[in-house]
Amino acid sequence: MNNDQPIDGTSPSDALTHESAVDDSSATERATRRDVVAPFIAVAAWIVPGLGHLALRRWGRALIFFLAVGGLAIAGYLLRGNVFSPRAGDPFAMLGFFADFGSGIFYFLSRFFESAGPDVSRAAGDYGTRFIAAAGIVNLLSVFDAYEIALGRRTM
Amino acid sequence: MWAEIASARNGGSQISHLAAMCLFALLISIAIAGLTKRTALERVKYAASCFLKFLAAAIAIGWLMYPFSR
Numbered sequence: 001m002n003n004d005q006p007i008d009g010t011s012p013s014d015a016l017t018h019e020s021a022v023d024d025s026s027a028t029e030r031a032t033r034r035d036v037v038a039p040f041i042a043v044a045a046w047i048v049p050g051l052g053h054l055a056l057r058r059w060g061r062a063l064i065f066f067l068a069v070g071g072l073a074i075a076g077y078l079l080r081g082n083v084f085s086p087r088a089g090d091p092f093a094m095l096g097f098f099a100d101f102g103s104g105i106f107y108f109l110s111r112f113f114e115s116a117g118p119d120v121s122r123a124a125g126d127y128g129t130r131f132i133a134a135a136g137i138v139n140l141l142s143v144f145d146a147y148e149i150a151l152g153r154r155t156m
Numbered sequence: 157m158w159a160e161i162a163s164a165r166n167g168g169s170q171i172s173h174l175a176a177m178c179l180f181a182l183l184i185s186i187a188i189a190g191l192t193k194r195t196a197l198e199r200v201k202y203a204a205s206c207f208l209k210f211l212a213a214a215i216a217i218g219w220l221m222y223p224f225s226r
Contacts, residue, residue: 064190130180
């Protein structure tokens with residue numbers, strides 16, 4: 001008697017076909033789960049810089065993004081940079097708003113850190129405006145990175 | 157540097173252009189290194205390299221603009 005023959009009478013090739021079908025279905029399930037989870041990861045990464053990577057257990061990247069975005073935003077606020085409002089009339093101010101809004105929770109904390117309001121009459125305030133915008137852009141990069149990792153498109 | 161920033165916030169002495177540029181370059185270099193490299197050693201090396209390139213580019217551009225400053 002052939003010991004490789006399954007007891008139920010199926011051939012080894014049938015068993016392999018069955019295993020690959022199971023693998024295919026589990027891979028499809030994983031992909032579906034990733035598609036559902038990835039947008040939540042992206043939103044978490046936007047709200048709190050680094051949180052998306054933290055949820056994906058990328059500790060180092062989470063810490064780096066939190067410190068970089070937080071450092072840029074807080075330095076910008078302490079330098080009394082301009083925080084753009086969504087009600088700004090001109091297109092450049094709207095671009096500034098989108099950049100600032102990218103920093104998530106740090107945008108909403110701007111009034112806390114910048115209680116005296118912006119002062120761009122001095123060079124420091126102008127630097128601060130750039131710092132705040134850069135914080136938002138860096139956080140948007142981290143959002144895209146977390147989203148790609150969550151979808152499994154990015155392995156590193 | 158943070159003392160200078162706090163001082164600038166309170167309307168005291170201004171943060172220097174160089175200090176502001178160094179802080180900006182440092183934080184952006186750290187973010188880029190975190191985004192593109194995997195291991196801690198690679199990140200440190202890449203962040204240091206980016207930081208130095210930022211400084212070199214800023215100083216070079218500063219000298220290029222110098223003849224037009226007056």
